[in-house]
Amino acid sequence: MRFLLRVLGVFLAIYAALTVLRSLLAAISPARPIRPASAGHLVKDPVCGTYVPEGSALKAENQFFCSEECRQKFIKS
Numbered sequence: 001m002r003f004l005l006r007v008l009g010v011f012l013a014i015y016a017a018l019t020v021l022r023s024l025l026a027a028i029s030p031a032r033p034i035r036p037a038s039a040g041h042l043v044k045d046p047v048c049g050t051y052v053p054e055g056s057a058l059k060a061e062n063q064f065f066c067s068e069e070c071r072q073k074f075i076k077s
């Protein structure tokens, strides 16, 4: 019974340590905000070859463009 209590105590200590570690990590990393996948994902402009964040890219015919100029070029070609 004593052995079991000791094992339980070790487990509780590990669990507590992990919980503290996790909250420490959470306190350290909020400087890096979690962005939606669409904002950070880069898409390639087929006209000029520039990589643009999907969130700020112009879209036409399932393609992404860095600017209206490139979009017009693609539509006309």
Ligand SMILES: [Zn+2]
Residues within 6 Å of the ligand: 045, 047, 048, 049, 050, 065, 066, 067, 070
């Ligand atoms: Zn472009």
